[in-house]
Every structure is written in structure tokens, then in C-alpha cells.
Amino acid sequence: MLEDLLKGHEKSRFILITDSLECIGRHLLLNWVESALERCEKLFLLCFERPPDFFHNWIQPHLRQKLICINGNEDWDETGEMTFNLARVLEEVAQGEGTPTCVAIDSLTLPILMRPAPVTCRQLHRLATSDHVIQVAVVVHRDLTDQHACGLLEHKATTVIDLLPSVSGSGHACHIRHCRPTGKVFKTRESFDFDEAIRIKRISPLKATQEPQKILALTSQEPDPTANLDLSFKLQLSESEREARSQVILPYLKDGSSETSTSKILYEADDADDFDEEDPDDDLNI
Amino acid sequence: MLAQICQFLGVDSSDFPLNEHVFVADKSKDGGFLIHYFLNLCVKQNRPLCFVGLSQSFNHYCTVAQKLGTNLLSARNNKNLIFIEGLRLISDIVVEGKEKTNPILQLFNGITSPLCNLVYDSLKEIGVSSFQEHFGAPVLIIDDLSVLLSVGVPLKYVVSFVKRLQYLVTSYSPQGSLIVSLCIGEGDGDEEDTWVHLSHLGTLSIEVSNLKSGYCKEVHGQIQVEWKDSYLKPRKVHYKHTQYRLSDKNIELFASGMSSAVL
Amino acid sequence: MASSEQTPSFRKRARVKIGQIQGTRPSLYNNQLLVSTGIPSLDSFIGGGLAVGTVLLLEEDIYGTYTRLMLKYYLAEAVLTKQSIFISSADESTEKLLKELPASVDSETQSSHPVSSSNINAETTTADKDDKMKIAWRYQNQKKVQGPPSISQFGHYYDLTRTMDPSLLDPDLISHGPSIDLDSSSSASESPPHMNKHYQKLLMSIRDKIRQGGFSTSHQAEKRSILRIGIHSLGSSLWDDDCDATSDETRASSASLMLFLLALRAELRSALATALITVPAHLFQDRAVVQRIERLCDTVVRIESFAGSEKEKNPVFKDYHGLVYVIQIPRLNSLVPAQLETPDLAFKLRRKKFTIERLHLPPELSSSTEFGGGVDIARGSACGSSSSSSSKLAF
Numbered sequence: 001m002l003e004d005l006l007k008g009h010e011k012s013r014f015i016l017i018t019d020s021l022e023c024i025g026r027h028l029l030l031n032w033v034e035s036a037l038e039r040c041e042k043l044f045l046l047c048f049e050r051p052p053d054f055f056h057n058w059i060q061p062h063l064r065q066k067l068i069c070i071n072g073n074e075d076w077d078e079t080g081e082m083t084f085n086l087a088r089v090l091e092e093v094a095q096g097e098g099t100p101t102c103v104a105i106d107s108l109t110l111p112i113l114m115r116p117a118p119v120t121c122r123q124l125h126r127l128a129t130s131d132h133v134i135q136v137a138v139v140v141h142r143d144l145t146d147q148h149a150c151g152l153l154e155h156k157a158t159t160v161i162d163l164l165p166s167v168s169g170s171g172h173a174c175h176i177r178h179c180r181p182t183g184k185v186f187k188t189r190e191s192f193d194f195d196e197a198i199r200i201k202r203i204s205p206l207k208a209t210q211e212p213q214k215i216l217a218l219t220s221q222e223p224d225p226t227a228n229l230d231l232s233f234k235l236q237l238s239e240s241e242r243e244a245r246s247q248v249i250l251p252y253l254k255d256g257s258s259e260t261s262t263s264k265i266l267y268e269a270d271d272a273d274d275f276d277e278e279d280p281d282d283d284l285n286i
Numbered sequence: 287m288l289a290q291i292c293q294f295l296g297v298d299s300s301d302f303p304l305n306e307h308v309f310v311a312d313k314s315k316d317g318g319f320l321i322h323y324f325l326n327l328c329v330k331q332n333r334p335l336c337f338v339g340l341s342q343s344f345n346h347y348c349t350v351a352q353k354l355g356t357n358l359l360s361a362r363n364n365k366n367l368i369f370i371e372g373l374r375l376i377s378d379i380v381v382e383g384k385e386k387t388n389p390i391l392q393l394f395n396g397i398t399s400p401l402c403n404l405v406y407d408s409l410k411e412i413g414v415s416s417f418q419e420h421f422g423a424p425v426l427i428i429d430d431l432s433v434l435l436s437v438g439v440p441l442k443y444v445v446s447f448v449k450r451l452q453y454l455v456t457s458y459s460p461q462g463s464l465i466v467s468l469c470i471g472e473g474d475g476d477e478e479d480t481w482v483h484l485s486h487l488g489t490l491s492i493e494v495s496n497l498k499s500g501y502c503k504e505v506h507g508q509i510q511v512e513w514k515d516s517y518l519k520p521r522k523v524h525y526k527h528t529q530y531r532l533s534d535k536n537i538e539l540f541a542s543g544m545s546s547a548v549l
Numbered sequence: 550m551a552s553s554e555q556t557p558s559f560r561k562r563a564r565v566k567i568g569q570i571q572g573t574r575p576s577l578y579n580n581q582l583l584v585s586t587g588i589p590s591l592d593s594f595i596g597g598g599l600a601v602g603t604v605l606l607l608e609e610d611i612y613g614t615y616t617r618l619m620l621k622y623y624l625a626e627a628v629l630t631k632q633s634i635f636i637s638s639a640d641e642s643t644e645k646l647l648k649e650l651p652a653s654v655d656s657e658t659q660s661s662h663p664v665s666s667s668n669i670n671a672e673t674t675t676a677d678k679d680d681k682m683k684i685a686w687r688y689q690n691q692k693k694v695q696g697p698p699s700i701s702q703f704g705h706y707y708d709l710t711r712t713m714d715p716s717l718l719d720p721d722l723i724s725h726g727p728s729i730d731l732d733s734s735s736s737a738s739e740s741p742p743h744m745n746k747h748y749q750k751l752l753m754s755i756r757d758k759i760r761q762g763g764f765s766t767s768h769q770a771e772k773r774s775i776l777r778i779g780i781h782s783l784g785s786s787l788w789d790d791d792c793d794a795t796s797d798e799t800r801a802s803s804a805s806l807m808l809f810l811l812a813l814r815a816e817l818r819s820a821l822a823t824a825l826i827t828v829p830a831h832l833f834q835d836r837a838v839v840q841r842i843e844r845l846c847d848t849v850v851r852i853e854s855f856a857g858s859e860k861e862k863n864p865v866f867k868d869y870h871g872l873v874y875v876i877q878i879p880r881l882n883s884l885v886p887a888q889l890e891t892p893d894l895a896f897k898l899r900r901k902k903f904t905i906e907r908l909h910l911p912p913e914l915s916s917s918t919e920f921g922g923g924v925d926i927a928r929g930s931a932c933g934s935s936s937s938s939s940s941k942l943a944f
Contacts, residue, residue: 021482021485021486024486024514024515024523026515026520027515027520030520048449049486049487050515050517050518051456051517051518053518054515054517054518054519054520057518057519058519058520073449073452073453074453079397079399080399081396081397081398081399081446082398082446082449082450082453084446107486109483109486110445110446110449113442113445113483114442114446141482141486143482144479144482144483144486194522196522198520198521198522287884315844315877315880316880316884316885318880318884319884322884341811341845342818342881343815343818343819345818345882346818346881346882349882349883350882350883350884353883353884373811373814373815373818374815376808376811376812376815377752377811377812377813377814377815377816379744379808379812380744380748380749380752380753380808380809380812381752381753381756381812432841432844433811433845436804436807436811436841436844436845437804437807437808437811438804438807438808469844471837471840471841471844472836472837472840473836473837474837474840474841475837476837477837503890532884532885533884533885534883534884534885535884537884
């Protein structure tokens with residue numbers, strides 16, 4: 001599904017990429033921008049977090065003239081403050097009536113921070129439903145956006161790609177929910193990786209064993225100071241060892257079931273032995 | 287101390303940081319040493335440096351720099367360093383009659399221009415201006431941002447202030463670097479959220495925290511470093527981790543479990 | 550100084566340098582100037598004393614009794630060392646506070662008259678000094694040498710049964726903070742919307758005192774002195790004004806307090822002054838707010854008293870009146886604080902001595918506890934159950 005979406009085989013008007021600090025969406029967005037440039041005539045890229053050059057220099061040279069980067073940080077209002085809104089992109093897109101256009105935004109977090117979420121949603125909706133806009137792809141940071149705003153965005157989006165760190169260490173995993181215009185809903189889980197040039201490769205369905213676990217509080221809150229040391233002996237117990245330990249009967253435990261010994265002690269008194277009938281423990285008060 | 291940290295980060299001490307937006311989170315009480323590291327490193331490289339001190343006075347940094355072998359007073363006199371006494375600015379909010387024009391007070395309403403202009407003018411004083419090439423990539427250091435949150439500046443304006451600083455620092459040629467520190471108290475929601483914002487915006491985030499197992503004389507804490515996309519090029523995220531022990535003039539860095547006390 | 554050229558006692562003739570301000574001494578760890586908090590045992594646990602230019606935060610015990618007492622020791626120390634005082638309180642009259650300062654323990658046995666009065670009457674000394682000298686009879690007729698006057702001693706002990714002689718309090722050296730007008734309505738004021746009026750007035754008067762009293766570090770003078778600022782129960786509800794009541798976020802209302810602390814820090818960093826502030830931190834619901842307050846002060850000590858709590862009955866604590874937590878020591882002008890270890894501390898209040906020491910178990914208990922049980926005990930858990938009853942086997 002991811003591959004189809006990237007290549008444009010699957011149509012989707014509004015792709016929402018959600019990421020977090022552990023696995024950022026910017027690299028996926030880069031790849032999407034590059035493949036979208038093949039399919040459209042103009043792509044407007046609204047940058048808030050990295051400057052336009054970041055994207056411009058990465059895209060292959062023959063595609064660059066189709067890419068129009070708008071620096072979201074250069075949008076000032078009358079008081080001289082940054083507005084962090086989507087107005088400029090809306091304007092530019094509106095002007096290009098008739099040309100197949102795509103829009104990308106990195107990222108939506110600052111606009112949502114600065115103004116009420118519904119305003120941003122409405123602006124996105126207008127973008128996505130403009131006739132000549134083929135596709136809109138937007139990155140949103142899950143760890144910075146509240147549930148309400150996330151919900152609003154997910155509702156509007158035709159495709160939602162949740163990026164999650166892959167359990168096996170390298171690469172990323174994603175959960176995709178895609179709604180076709182016909183109404184059919186697809187939910188897939190896939191994993192992918194980037195090469196050295198940050199180009200996507202190795203997209204494959206996610207195996208069950210690679211499912212990233214929800215990061216809840218794991219076993220215990222108490223950190224184990226012995227965990228990272230290289231000891232030459234084992235401090236932990238395995239299950240069988242634990243069981244064996246619980247079976248051991250401790251000496252001196254009076255459980256009444258121990259066999260009384262049948263051996264006797266025979267003592268023959270010496271000449272020098274002095275028998276004292278008193279019990280020496282008499283004056284001990286325990 | 288400078289050499290050890292440069293070696294750990296894997297950077298060249300003669301030009302780091304270059305085009306970096308470094309955000310430092312201090313979750314222990316010791317984390318200030320990183321600010322001293324950046325301050326001393328940049329002064330030694332003779333780069334134009336603007337330091338906004340929001341939590342301590344200039345003397346504090348001066349005295350520590352002396353121990354580390356740098357003379358901040360002469361750097362200031364030679365116009366390589368300009369120190370904005372943010373502590374004074376904040377305390378002026380309380381002084382009657384000075385509030386109207388106080389740049390930090392304006393931040394409460396989301397007006398970041400006065401404070402940014404102050405930074406811009408300060409940089410101009412030491413010869414850094416957008417209109418001409420100058421020698422040495424400028425550096426802007428802010429210590430520390432949590433003071434703004436504490437006095438009541440809303441989170442979104444703190445974030446937009448940092449965004450503006452990022453924009454400002456990259457508007458010069460050669461592009462400058464930004465270093466911001468943030469103290470994070472345990473369970474402090476605002477500060478934690480600000481940190482997540484900064485982590486997304488930055489090119490390098492460094493987190494200093496205590497050991498989870500509590501206080502230890504030999505190991506004071508740990509440092510977690512995350513390299514993200516640089517400002518102009520994507521790069522693969524990679525991490526580094528170490529434990530540290532501070533002394534009066536130096537720092538010892540060692541991998542977990544490798545402290546000399548343990549071995 | 551009382552001149553006694555005839556006696557052979559060695560006296561170093563030194564010019565009065567800035568390092569020889571009355572009642573101060575240099576730190577052993579760095580080159581900071583320290584003053585005593587008035588409690589010598591506390592001084593030793595916070596790096597030798599309170600550094601000039603810093604703020605000591607005392608987080609109050611539940612009823613504030615012990616921290617109020619510690620404030621009095623701090624002020625008494627100022628009187629004895631002839632330092633200036635600036636005191637403010639919303640809870641009570643500061644005059645009343647000053648009338649209750651404890652007398653120094655030495656003042657009974659040794660004449661503690663200010664050195665300026667040079668006619669020391671030999672007959673006012675106590676009886677034992679009048680004993681005829683039998684062996685050193687040649688010195689009998691010499692003028693009595695004044696021992697080093699108590700003002701140069703660092704840290705004194707105070708006797709709570711006696712109040713300080715009011716004549717020692719020099720009104721020129723004492724300033725009172727602005728009174729809190731509890732009935733005043735919030736004027737559509739000159740004060741900024743984020744600033745509590747009372748804190749603002751307090752800060753302005755501290756600023757004025759520093760400037761007018763010549764305590765600013767840029768001020769040039771031959772003879773310097775230290776200003777001791779004491780603020781009682783800052784942050785309690787009595788300091789609130791209407792501006793805080795309107796904000797429903799507790800964090801917003803504490804922002805005024807943060808502003809005040811920052812402004813205070815800004816003033817102190819360029820002044821020969823120290824501040825001791827007591828704050829009822831237990832009243833703040835939000836732990837994060839308390840942490841922010843702590844961060845904005847330099848030295849932080851929390852006092853926990855056993856009065857009225859379950860710990861009062863715990864046999865482990867029977868020798869003590871409460872626990873002391875040294876939460877923070879300044880990292881001013883250095884990478885590391887003066888001392889890193891903060892052991893479990895407890896305090897006990899005797900009539901003539903307020904001591905803070907490492908928590909150690911009373912003798913009857915220490916024999917029956919397990920090795921390493923000391924850590925648990927400080928957390929208040931009761932140790933071995935049969936320990937307190939006398940056991941015939943106990944050695």
C-alpha cells in the first residue's frame with residue numbers, strides 16, 4: 001500500500017503522516033515529494049521546520065523546477081510577528097487554476113499551536129478539495145498534537161500513515177489506513193527502510209513478530225543496576241532454577257516430618273570427668 | 287573539559303558548531319556545564335557570540351571560564367562576545383515605570399519582535415550584520431529558556447520566539463548556530479512539551495539527566511545525544527550515550543558501567 | 550579595637566580589605582564570601598555558610614515554627630556581627646519579630662558590649678575573672694585583655710531562654726519591609742498585569758535599601774558591610790492580591806512569585822547582601838511549581854518537623870525534633886557545588902543550642918537493627934519491633 005501510494009497507483013487526496021520523535025516523518029515526506037513531482041506539474045511545499053533549500057537540494061535536479069518552496073517563517077503580520085498559517089499556500093494554489101498541483105507541508109504542528117485546530121483543518125480542507133489539486137501530504141507530530149486536533153485531521157484525511165519505530169532496530173514501521181473514493185477502507189502494516197541517501201527502499205509488509213509494542217511502563221519501574229554490567233556469573237534465576245530453589249528444605253526447619261535419626265551417641269565417662277547434676281543453663285532467662 | 291566533550295560528540299573543536307541548532311535539556315541540576323562548554327568553545331574559536339543570560343549574571347560565566355582557561359572579559363572588550371543581561375531585563379519588569387518598553391514583558395502577549403531586535407542589535411554591535419559578509423559564523427546562546435516559562439510566558443510564544451531566533455541566526459552569511467538550554471523539572475508538563483517542540487526543531491538535541499538509580503558519588507549522571515536532520519541536509523538519526531562525572535575544572539566521560547570506581 | 554600595646558599578645562596589623570567585612574569569611578571550597586546563617590551546624594552542611602549574593606530558601610515545616618526560629622537566628626547573627634537587616638513579613642509585625650530575637654550564649658559570661666565603647670569596666674566581668682592570679686602575678690596589674698570580640702567569631706550559639714538586649718539593635722541598621730495593606734483593593738494599577746503588587750513593593754524597597762545603604766558592589770567605600778534580608782513566609786496566601794485571584798491557573802498565580810525571585814536574584818548578584826526566605830512550600834499543590842521556586846533560589850533547605858505527625862512516636866526519631874533536607878547547594882561560579890554528599894540530617898532544639906546533625910540511631914536501637922537498615926529508618930519505617938522494650942540480652 002505504501003508503495004502504491006507513493007507511486008500514485010493509489011489515489012488519495014489528503015495524506016496525513018503522523019510521526020513522533022523516535023521516527024520522524026520528514027524523510028518519508030521527502031520521498032513522497034520526489035515521486036509526486038513526477039506526477040504533477042507543480043508542487044507547493046510549505047516549510048516551517050527546515051528551510052526550502054533543505055528540500056530543494058535533495059530533490060533530483062531535473063525535477064527541481066516544478067518544486068515551489070514557500071518558507072513559512074517568512075510570513076509576517078502587521079505587528080511584525082510570524083503568522084504560521086497556511087494563507088500563503090492557499091493563495092498560491094488558487095492562482096494556479098488548471099495545472100495539476102500537489103501540496104506538501106512540513107509540518108502542521110506550528111500552525112496548530114498558534115491558532116485553533118478547526119481553522120487549520122478548514123484551510124487544509126479547502127486545499128484538498130480544490131479541483132486542480134491532486135494530492136496534499138502533511139506531516140503532524142503526534143507527540144505535540146492533542147487528541148482532539150489529531151482526531152479532526154484524521155477524519156478529514158483519506159490516508160493516515162502512522163510512523164512507529166520498528167522493534168528490530170533499524171528502519172521504520174507504519175500503520176496505514178486508506179479510504180478509497182469508492183468507500184473501501186484498507187488497513188495495512190508495513191515496514192521500510194532508508195538508504196544512505198535517505199531514499200526509501202525495502203518496503204515490505206510487517207511481520208507479526210516485528211510489531212512495535214505500545215510503549216507502556218514495562219516490567220518494573222525500578223532500574224536494575226546489574227543490567228548493564230558484564231558479569232562472569234549469572235545473577236538471575238531461570239524458571240526451573242526458581243522452582244528448584246523453592247523445593248529445597250532448609251535445615252533446622254521444624255516441620256515435624258523429618259526422620260528422627262536412629263543413631264545414638266555412646267559415651268564412656270573418664271576418670272577425670274566431674275559430673276555436676278545441676279543444669280548450667282538454669283539461670284538463663286530467655 | 288572541552289576536548290573530552292568534543293571527542294565524545296565526534297566533532298572538530300575548531301569549527302563546531304557549524305550550522306547547528308543545538309537544544310540542551312537539563313533534567314538534573316548539573317546540566318549547566320554544557321552551556322559553559324559551548325560558550326568557552328566558541329570564544330576560543332574567536333567567533334562572534336551573543337549570549338543571552340536569563341538565569342545567571344555575567345560574573346558566573348566569567349569565573350567558570352577562568353577555570354577552563356578562557357578570558358571572557360577580554361573577549362567582551364574585543365567585541366567578540368556580547369552578553370545580554372537577561373536577568374536584569376526580567377527584574378526590570380518588576381520595577382515601576384519600566385514595563386511598557388520591556389521586551390520580555392511583550393513576550394507575554396506574543397510580541398517577540400522587541401526581544402529579537404535586541405538580539406539583532408547586539409549582534410550588530412559586534413560586527414555581525416545581514417548585509418555583509420563577516421568573519422566567523424556567529425553563535426547565539428540562550429541560557430535558559432525555562433525562566434521564561436516560569437515567569438508566565440505562554441508556551442506557544444516561547445516556541446515562536448525560538449523559531450524567530452532560528453530564522454534570525456540563519457539569515458546571516460555565513461549562517462550562524464543557535465544553542466538553547468532548557469531546564470526540565472520532574473513532572474513539569476509545560477517544560478516537557480517545550481522540550482518536545484525544540485527536539486523537533488533542532489538539529490542536535492542533548493539531554494542531561496540523573497541516573498535512574500539515584501545519586502552516586504562517582505557517576506553524576508548521563509548524557510544522551512541525538513543527531514537529527516541538519517539544517518540544510520537530511521541525515522540519518524543517530525544516538526550517543528555516556529555517563530559523566532564533573533569536577534571543578536573538568537569532566538570525565540565514560541560508557542555505562544565503565545566508571546573508574548566500578549572497574 | 551581595644552588597644553593593648555602593653556600586652557604581648559600578637560595582633561596582626563592588617564588594613565581593612567574587602568575580604569575582612571565583619572561577620573564574613575571566605576569559603577574553603579572556592580573564593581566566595583560567606584556569612585553565617587546563625588546556626589553553625591547548618592553552615593557546615595551548606596558549604597560553610599551562606600554565600601554573599603545568594604538566596605537561601607527554607608521550605609517551611611507544617612506550622613512554620615522551626616523556620617521562623619531559624620529566621621530569628623539569622624537576624625540575631627546580623628545584630629551580633631553589626632550587619633544591616635531588612636526584614637519583611639506578611640503574617641506578623643516585623644517589630645514583634647525583632648523583639649523576640651534570642652540572646653547570644655556568650656553574652657552572659659563575656660561582655661559583648663560593642664567595641665566602640667572603649668571603657669570596659671573590669672568590675673562588670675564575672676566573679677571568676679577576679680580571682681587573684683597566683684602564678685602569673687606579674688600580669689595581675691595589666692589591663693585585662695579583651696578576648697577577640699564576639700563580632701569576629703563566625704556563627705554563634707543562642708540562648709532561647711533570654712531575649713537579646715534591645716540596646717544591641719541599632720535602629721540605623723534595621724529596615725522594615727513595606728506593610729501589606731490587606732484591605733486595599735487592586736487599583737487599576739501601574740503595576741503590570743502579571744505582577745503581584747505586594748511583591749513589587751517589596752522588591753522596590755529592597756532595591757532602594759541596597760542602593761541607599763551602599764550595599765551595591767559598584768559602590769566605593771572604605772568600610773563595607775553586609776545587608777541581610779529576611780523574608781518570612783513568602784508565597785503564603787497573605788501575599789496574594791486580586792491579580793492572582795482572577796487567574797484560575799495556579800501556575801499563573803505563582804508566576805508573580807517567580808518574577809520576584811528572579812528580580813531578587815538580579816539585585817543580590819550585584820550587592821553585598823544575602824537573603825533568607827521562608828516559603829510554606831507544603832501549601833503548593835503542584836510539585837512542579839515548588840521545583841521552579843527551588844531552581845530560582847541558590848541554596849534550598851527543607852525542614853520537616855515531627856510535631857503532630859506519626860513520626861513523633863517513632864522511637865528512631867526520639868532524640869530529634871525533625872528532619873532537615875539539604876535539597877540544593879549553589880553552583881555559583883563553578884561547575885560543581887561545594888559539597889556533593891547530602892546525608893540524612895535531623896535537627897534538635899535545645900534551649901541553648903539548635904543543632905543539625907547526621908541522623909543516627911539512638912543507642913538502644915542500633916544494636917538490634919540489621920546492618921544497612923539505617924537507610925530505611927530515615928524513611929520513617931519502624932525498625933525491629935521488639936527493640937524498644939528492654940531486652941535482657943541487649944548489651
